[in-house]
Amino acid sequence: MKIDSSAKPLSLLQQIQQEQTDSLRHLASGKRVESAHDDAAAMQIIERLTAESQAYQRSLGNAYDGISMLGVAEGGLANIQDDVNRIRELTVQAGNGALTDADREALQQEAAQLTENIYQTVDRTEFAGVPLLSQNDSRTFQLGNTGDTSLSIELRDMRQQGLDSLSTLDLTDPNATSSLMDSLDSMNDMLNTQRAEYGAQQNAFEASARNLTQTDIATQASRSRMQDLDYAMGTARNIQNQILQNSAVAMSAQANAQTELALSILS
Known part of the structure; x- marks a missing residue:
């Protein structure tokens, strides 16, 4: 005659051992939810938040690239404006009636x-191979x-x-000073507006x-609250499972001993 009084303790022990394995796995990874098995609804939200976070991080890189592109373009315009202002200064100087033809030629x-x-x-100002001042284009970020x-x-x-008009600039004509200065002033206004x-x-x-950051x-932070493990609670649960596991082992051993005793009496 066979008496199986250890089946229930063994089933309990297996359950506790599985919970202990899961607990150790969570402690090792630092995550409460590692797969849909842990929490299917939470996993869906976590994956969605992860995709959003990755999009924000990539968008932040796009924003800084846009800032850099604009900085390079504005820097190129600043250099151009410095040269235009110098040409305007030379134009004013060319209006001096005391100058000779040789002076104006210089x-x-x-x-x-x-x-x-x-x-x-204009031709060399570019960002990552994209010309910034020599073409009409629209760049979307x-x-x-x-x-x-x-x-x-x-x-x-x-x-x-308007910069193409510089190619016809002629400071050797003393009568053209006024019109040249008007043209250069318009050019400066255009550069100021663009900058x-x-x-x-x-x-x-x-x-x-800033908003993306x-x-x-x-x-x-929202994803972390949902996905990451509370180590204090995880450690407490691990200790609890260890105690339950020891108790289940003891119960199983006691059940086996009682079975052997019953069999010896019956025999």
Whole structure:
């Protein structure tokens, strides 16, 4: 005759051992939810928050690239404006009636060199291989988790904006001083307007970067509260399982002893 009084304790022991294994796994990873098996509903939310956080982080990189692009473009325009101001100064100097033709020719040569510098700046100002001052283009930067959160940079060919007129600049004609100064003043106004536009766009990108940083921090904090393990509670649960496991082992041993005693009496 066979008496199986250890089945229930063994079943309890197996359950406790499985819980202990899960507890140790969570403690080792530091996560309360590692898979859908742990918490299916929470896992869905965690994955969604993870995707959002990754989008915010990548968008933050996009924002800083936009800031850098605008900084390079604005820096190129600042160099151009310095040269334009120097040409204007030479134009005023060329209006001096005491100058000889040779003097004006020397001024013209310097103005021509400055014009060449300006055109080189236009052609060479670029960011990551993208020309910034020599073409009309629009560059869009994704700055969020949805498709409608973006900012665009409008690039313009500065030659077409008025710099091409520098190629006909002639300081050797004393009667052209007034018209040249008007043209250079208009050119300066255009450069000021373009620099102001790029400066405003930089501010917009910086504001977006700050907002993305704050949003990402909040998103990661929310995900952490849902996914990460509370070590104090995890450690307490592990100790509790160890006590239960020891108790179950003792119960199983006692059940086996009672079974053997019953069999010896019956026999």
